[in-house]
Amino acid sequence: MNIERYLTEHRQGTPLQILRLLRQGRVTVNSDVIDSPRTTVVEADNVRVDGMTVTGRQPQYLVFNKPVGFQLSMDPTMPHSLGSLLNAFDQPRQLDALADLPKEAVGLVLTSDDVRFLTDVTGQNWPSRFQVQVSGTVVPTLAPNQAFQDVTMQVDQVHQQVTVALTTIDSAMAVAALEKLPDVLGPVERLAVGPLRLPVDLPVGAYRGLLPTEIDELTGPLDEKIKTN
Numbered sequence: 562m563n564i565e566r567y568l569t570e571h572r573q574g575t576p577l578q579i580l581r582l583l584r585q586g587r588v589t590v591n592s593d594v595i596d597s598p599r600t601t602v603v604e605a606d607n608v609r610v611d612g613m614t615v616t617g618r619q620p621q622y623l624v625f626n627k628p629v630g631f632q633l634s635m636d637p638t639m640p641h642s643l644g645s646l647l648n649a650f651d652q653p654r655q656l657d658a659l660a661d662l663p664k665e666a667v668g669l670v671l672t673s674d675d676v677r678f679l680t681d682v683t684g685q686n687w688p689s690r691f692q693v694q695v696s697g698t699v700v701p702t703l704a705p706n707q708a709f710q711d712v713t714m715q716v717d718q719v720h721q722q723v724t725v726a727l728t729t730i731d732s733a734m735a736v737a738a739l740e741k742l743p744d745v746l747g748p749v750e751r752l753a754v755g756p757l758r759l760p761v762d763l764p765v766g767a768y769r770g771l772l773p774t775e776i777d778e779l780t781g782p783l784d785e786k787i788k789t790n
Contacts, residue, residue, distance in 0.1 A: 572619055693740070
């Protein structure tokens, strides 16, 4: 069979991920770097991705709804860390998190044991969407900042509160600015990173695997380059 089908059957990623693995020179067959998806392989061949045999590389891609006050460490023995939220099956994995959300905030955090994937996502410089609720129906004043885009103020007369939301690539600045608003009702929440939105059915403190479509959307610009080559 060809290497593309072989990697697919061994669960090495989505079809677009597999093409990118090949184009990035991350796949070897019997120590030779392979970049063509049509290369023929047999079961006796030594196929590796990132230096690991394909039978030992089953990458994980997770999205967390981080609680307030939790650090982004994936060490399961550290209290109040994302690692402490992992189930027994995921604890042995060498996961890393995109370290771009202050512990005072809640919401979407990406983690994976595929370091190259996290590097690729970081390289896209995706903006994040943040929001916070403030008490009352008077629209608060948010200091102007060129780093903030799509700023919205939604008044809820029934619950007597205003939802302030913005998009930015500077997560720390956004959290700091929103926390300083008067009469804030709770922590700042990250709702999205680029095309990935926080799943509405994912409770605070829980996590789930990324869907193949979500993985492809996060690395979309890279995969578009691959498809046009």
